[in-house]
Amino acid sequence: MSDSKKQKLSAAVFGLTLGFTLNRTGFSNFDELHKMLTFVDLRLLFTFIMSVVTLLVGFRFLENRCCMAPRHIHKGSVIGGILFGIGWAVTGACPSVPLVQLGEGNLWGVYTLIGIAMGTVAYEFVHRAWFQWDRGSC
Numbered sequence: 001m002s003d004s005k006k007q008k009l010s011a012a013v014f015g016l017t018l019g020f021t022l023n024r025t026g027f028s029n030f031d032e033l034h035k036m037l038t039f040v041d042l043r044l045l046f047t048f049i050m051s052v053v054t055l056l057v058g059f060r061f062l063e064n065r066c067c068m069a070p071r072h073i074h075k076g077s078v079i080g081g082i083l084f085g086i087g088w089a090v091t092g093a094c095p096s097v098p099l100v101q102l103g104e105g106n107l108w109g110v111y112t113l114i115g116i117a118m119g120t121v122a123y124e125f126v127h128r129a130w131f132q133w134d135r136g137s138c
């Protein structure tokens with residue numbers, strides 16, 4: 001098997017595993033996410049926090065060991081994070097969740113995907129017109 005096919009197979013297995021995990025933990029359910037974002041049920045919030053901590057440790061390990069250069073926080077990341085959070089609260093989905101929702105047969109994920117596509121296209125126009133930040137670290 002060629003390296004390209006191995007990479008594609010690895011990506012597919014990772015994606016399926018992530019989708020299964022998002023489904024089973026409740027991250028693809030709007031009602032569950034709403035409970036988390038309104039602090040009614042903290043189960044998903046603690047799961048999310050532990051995921052972020054695990055990623056931070058993993059990234060630090062990779063930076064120190066081998067293949068990643070340290071990245072600095074870009075001023076656009078703060079605004080982007082706020083917009084991402086607003087979008088997450090409104091739709092109940094981060095960018096991977098609409099794909100999980102579609103896999104579950106929940107067609108409202110299409111609307112979130114359309115919103116993600118529209119936001120991506122709008123970003124180019126807004127960035128060019130107002131910000132013009134160096135995007136090298138984003």
